[in-house]
Amino acid sequence: xxxxxxxxxxxxxxxxxxxxxxxxxxxxxxxxxxxxxxxxxxxxxxxxxxxxxxxxxxxxxxxxxxxxxxxxxxxxxxxxxxxxxxxxxxxxxxxxxxxxxxxxxxxxxxxxxxxxxxxxxxxxxxxxxxxxxxxxxxxxxxxxxxxxxxxxxxxxxxxxxxxxxxxxxxxxxxxxxxxxxxxxxxxxxxxxxxxxxxxxxxxxxxxxxxxxxxxxxxxxxxxxxxxxxxxxxxxxxxxxxxxxxxxxxxxx
Numbered sequence: 687x688x689x690x691x692x693x694x695x696x697x698x699x700x701x702x703x704x705x706x707x708x709x710x711x712x713x714x715x716x717x718x719x720x721x722x723x724x725x726x727x728x729x730x731x732x733x734x735x736x737x738x739x740x741x742x743x744x745x746x747x748x749x750x751x752x753x754x755x756x757x758x759x760x761x762x763x764x765x766x767x768x769x770x771x772x773x774x775x776x777x778x779x780x781x782x783x784x785x786x787x788x789x790x791x792x793x794x795x796x797x798x799x800x801x802x803x804x805x806x807x808x809x810x811x812x813x814x815x816x817x818x819x820x821x822x823x824x825x826x827x828x829x830x831x832x833x834x835x836x837x838x839x840x841x842x843x844x845x846x847x848x849x850x851x852x853x854x855x856x857x858x859x860x861x862x863x864x865x866x867x868x869x870x871x872x873x874x875x876x877x878x879x880x881x882x883x884x885x886x887x888x889x890x891x892x893x894x895x896x897x898x899x900x901x902x903x904x905x906x907x908x909x910x911x912x913x914x915x916x917x918x919x920x921x922x923x924x925x926x927x928x929x930x931x932x933x934x935x936x937x938x
Contacts, residue, residue: 728801735775736805737829738837741822741867746806748798751816755802756795763790767916768840822863830870836912843920850899852921857883857892864893871895876905 728736736757740746745758757779761769769784769792777783779796787793796802808825810818823829842855856864864880871878876897883894897905906921915925 734833742841761792836909854895
């Protein structure tokens with residue numbers, strides 16, 4: 687086992703398989719006492735992680751209107767370390783570890799559980815029978831925390847060297863959703879604005895959030911402790927693992 691120290695963060699390395707933990711962030715990993723079990727309400731720590739993940743690429747799905755909810759992730763080929771880290775945080779809710787697909791991508795699914803139903807209720811609205819659209823929760827101002835923001839940035843953040851700022855690619859959300867999310871991040875002390883990113887194939891504008899260069903040091907201080915080392919580059923911090931992941935979210 688070899689050790690690497692990066693500023694005030696500590697990581698350790700084990701076998702390169704998904705049956706053991708990869709580069710696990712000790713400061714962000716809960717003790718056994720704080721991890722929710724499948725039959726209990728979600729712990730505050732786990733709930734914050736899942737809210738941040740659902741603001742990004744995580745999906746909550748139900749097989750029917752009366753079924754329980756399952757959470758699903760798809761990770762790009764470069765994100766092996768990150769995928770394993772997410773699994774290490776929520777493994778109690780999974781029957782199987784991260785799967786490697788033929789395409790080289792990674793897939794992670796929880797089992798369907800009642801403890802996830804509340805998350806589905808606040809993140810999805812029914813747009814047609816059996817069809818759900820993801821939204822930013824209307825109560826995001828009360829739900830946002832540094833941990834929530836960190837997990838959103840891990841999934842959809844991108845540091846622009848040219849502008850010295852961080853963008854959060856919220857293209858799938860409506861303008862009102864983006865405004866609500868930007869206001870909640872601003873309430874954490876990091877001023878955030880909404881910009882037009884591009885026009886979609888349907889002719890509708892898509893939006894991203896912008897955190898200016900004067901806010902970057904505040905942002906880094908707020909969220910870095912809650913992020914995996916391989917994803918710190920998304921807020922402008924270099925680490926030995928950053929070069930592994932260089933596919934930005936707006937290219938997806």
